[in-house]
Amino acid sequence: MRPVFRQPVRQAVKMLPAVLFSSLLWAQDSPQPAEGDLPLNELRTFVEVMERIKMAYVEPIDDKTLLENAIKGMLANLDPHSAYLGPESYQELQESTSGEFGGLGIEVGMEDDQLNVISPIDDTPAFAAGIEAGDLILKIDGQLTKGLSLMQAVEKLRGKPGTSVTLTIGRGHQAPFDVKLKRAVIKNRSVRGQLLDGDYGLVRISQFQTHTGKEVGKALQQLEKDNGKPLAGLVLDLRNNPGGVLQAAAEVADHFLSRGRIVYTEGRIPNSHMSFDAGPQISIASHIPLVVLINGGSASASEIVAGALQDHKRAVIMGTNSFGKGSVQTILPLNDDHGVKLTTALYFTPSGRSIQAQGIEPDIQVERGKLSTQSQPGMIKEADLARHLDNTQQPASPERKARAEQLQNDNQLAQALSLLKGLNVLGKK
Template sequence: MKHRCPFVRPSALALALLLVSGGSLWAQQPPKASPVTDSPKALLPLDELRTFVEVMDRIKTAYVEPIDDKTLLENAIKGMLSNLDPHSAYLEPEAFNDLQESTSGEFGGLGIEVGTEDGFIKVVSPIDDTPASQAGIESGDLIIRIDGQSTKGISLMEAVEKMRGKAGSKIVLTLVREGGQPFDVKLTRAVIKVKSVKAELLESGYGYLRITQFQVNTGEEVAKAITRLKKDNRNKKLDGLVLDLRNNPGGVLQAAVEVADHFLTSGLIVYTKGRIPNSELRFSADSADVSEQVPLVVLINGGSASAAEIVAGALQDHKRALVMGTESFGKGSVQTVLPLNNDRALKLTTALYFTPNGRSIQAQGIVPDIEVAKAKLTRDNSTDGVKEADLAGHLGNGNGGPDRRSSADSAKAKRLQDDDYQLSQALNLLKGLNFTRAK
């Protein structure tokens, strides 16, 4: 399921003290690993080492162009990492710097979280309000060409390098959507400023909270947003809240824990298991409850990955929320970022994370309690017709109520849920829960 970089972020590269853009954990110092071997004294494979040295020597002497030792050794390191799993990588100075900047909420590029599938580059999710989302790129799209060059067989980092560029420069991505015909999308790279949290009232009593990605300060922003929603609701407790995690590619693990903790008063939120001692982590909720136990619906889809799945899984396991939408991405592995010499780093998969009930999300994802597929809403106003209140000389309401003319609906301001079927269904579910609770 379900690396990030300033322009395009390879699925699951987000960081900070503890980070999961696909589950990445940021480590200030490399953890001291316990020796894990198949035998008490594992010996180095001397034959393979001799072969490695021989191959390196043959390349240096026989390759058509001169190549230095440094380049050969760095390529060998990249090869070691690329054959482990899609999320382990050797980060050269520029990529390492991109990774560190990515959690600040501002970076350059297209605004796409990407992964790999069948040898091609796959869009995990477009980020809200970026060139990618504005161009209509969708979760699940396959990027088969970048500026006319095929992506078949190239590594995720290579694809990211091709898509990286100066803000204002142009790029053409050739996409395939749901097995259809290839089509081109022209984009202009930009400095991406990601607002992590958005909130508004859908209507009186019902709030909407959108988390686009998990940054270092997302937990604090969510707490402020919930307080602001209550204030906008005339300082009354909300009747319901929709937490929208659709197309959220993940981010900082600690932020995901803090967000889940805002809705839970006790119990385990997430735990990780790996081969080294530092990879065994457990996070639990405290008794504070910013949400005041407001009825909650969480929206997810195929672009909801990693940290987003941690939140959805924790709230689902504790039966604190109903999860609605479609199955999430399934990125359940944890990466530790280990700084190396010369401003380089190693991003290594070191653990899997599990929901409170012990579910591993890796390659499976979160299954919603209520499946609601994405659909387009259209409103038919042609049947409104003429009402009694539109007729000249009509009688007034006997009880003194105001006239309700047929034009009243057209004067209403457009609401967020009017064009979002999944969101409108989440709102209806919250209303239904409140109705049955009041019975």
């Protein structure tokens, strides 16, 4: 894989309201600014509003608070993913990409002024409580979330491990209901592998972190070692994966591609132009039959992987439409441990598709659900006959029973495995 990119530039900007105000007064009678210059009339309005708030607001408020609130509003109104990061939020973002952070284990977004769940993270309080992608968080500890910014909502969801928070959830046509969660230190293991029925494997990626690409390589090697021979097929599970590090997504796709473009990004500044190509090295997973599972909680980096494998016709994409986040955010450090998360580019699949607000459409649409069997009344089996011979073979192991139950409870995974088996049957004819 050959990434092409440049490091973002560190910028620090300090604003002095008194100097700004005096300069605006001095420029009051100056001619209208040329294109690209500061809009003086709007800046005069900004300073006037700031002065009115300081003089007339019911409680005293200092310049620093007003300016920070102005910056937050300026970024919040760009798009749902751009935000001003104070010291705590900046630190939390760095921790989340490294794989350990405090909170509920829930990825949230803001749409139409309403806080919604993009996806819960595996093995976290939110996941254990049954929080689902697409749920609306109507209240946090009784306070309405409508009207809160995304960062304000995240701050209320975060807290010390061991403390509790109650979320009021809206789900489909159900009546709103409360879920009480206990915050924890989230140690997110992003990759898990297991053998399925026969010689088929499953690799589940819950989030794309810095080392996810390497972890996928190790999981593939371990599966082949546990199986004792090459895998006959693989299911790559990206459901409810909210995304993460762009380069990690490219590294994961590189395990399944031997050549060709994986993803590229385009924006207004040189730093936003990146391209990732598959390297010439051959992975153990380069040629085995592959099914990728996605759903409405699969976002960003998950969609990069699914889109690349779909465009190269390397995998069958199965499940439901993905989330549709096709933008790239850059973290720009500021002074005093602050930062700005700014949308700087859109990413495109190898064929040039932008999935922004569209998502990845699966090749085979399979809804979530459980498999159920129906017995036919009146049917008699050998075991029902008197004096039938008992089976002397060993009963199924607990591991095999657990796998069978897993497939019965997960219709999408069961369908993916059936498809892999069918592809192998056809391939042997």
